[in-house]
Amino acid sequence: MTAAQFAVFGHPIGHSLSPQIHQAFAQQCEIELTYRAIDAAPADFVSIVQRFFGEGGAGANVTLPHKAAAFALADEASAAATRVGTANVLTRRPDGGLAAHNTDGAGMVRDITERHGADLRGHGALLVGAGGAARGVAWNLLDAGVASLTIVNRSPARADALAAAIGEPARAHSRHWEDLGSLGSYDLIVNATSAGVLGSDLRLPGSLVGTHALCYDLSYGAAAGAFLAWAAATGAQHAYDGLGMLLETAADAFELWHGQRPDTEPVYARLRRQFR
Ligand code: NDP
DSSP states (O other): OOOEEEEEEESSOTTOOHHHHHHHHHHHTTOOEEEEEEEOOGGGHHHHHHHHHHTTEEEEEEOTTOHHHHHHHOSEEOHHHHHHTOOSEEEEOTTSOEEEEOOHHHHHHHIIIIISOOOOTTOEEEEEOOSHHHHHHHHHHHHTTOSEEEEEESSHHHHHHHHHHHTOTTTEEEEEGGGGGGSOOEEEEEEOOSHHHHTOOOOOOGGGEEEEEEEEESSOGGGGHHHHHHHHHTTOSEEEOTHHHHHHHHHHHHHHHHSOOOOHHHHHHHHHHHOO
16 A cells, blocks of 8 residues: 655745654654645646645645635635634545645644743733734634734734734734834734745834743744844743744644644754754
């Protein structure tokens, strides 16, 4: 019997750690699989994914810029994917249809609460950014019990749209970027912008950082460097990058596909040595 086939689709995709992570999980759980990184330009995404599943692909991770297209392509979607409107996991059903799921938000919250041991309940959170990743984590922060969620985005309409989609004005609201200096301080600041990845400036006032604040960047490696340095300089008590989130979201997909939960810790420790 040939090994089950899995893949991650993105554009660009050369940097993806997913093949390495899924092979490590598979080895740990003694499962045989193949896992490839497949570059798909936006215009070709649907046909490339359909060919992959048509030729026997069992499951796929989906990353930038295809998460909305993956959701639209699926025949059914989990509640987590439906509320966000995007998917980072596609799974082939026995009848050949595709099921969409989104594990981003659950993965980030698990990284913060379980790996880093922070209790989010009752705290004031600031979500910086309102793109795909911000949408992916916003609801989960509320599920994790934050008292309030303030969303700011360089382009205000996207922050307004995300707050409106959440539809809990008493807890989740948008504010304007130019008002960042007068918003006061937060216990949790999540950087969900792509500024670090793009190498562009993210200008945030130090007044946002509360005395015991935890600052979290969804990106990792060099891309998270500027935000984490800003957090340290402003006196944040904790500052973490999104490497753990990546591992946790991958573990969720792995469990969905193989029915076994891998131990993320040894793989995290190994990758952490690469991304100090
Ligand atoms: P999108 O392109 O959908 O959104 C980008 C966001 O960044 C927008 O809100 C955009 O604002 C904002 N932005 C970009 N540059 C700046 C800047 N210089 N100043 C202020 N805001 C800026 O990207 P995603 O949401 O999909 O991804 C965001 C980040 O999250 C990426 O770094 C990605 O690698 C990371 N990520 C990490 C994951 C993990 O597992 N660790 C999973 C998913 C994502 P505007 O709307 O004004 O353009």
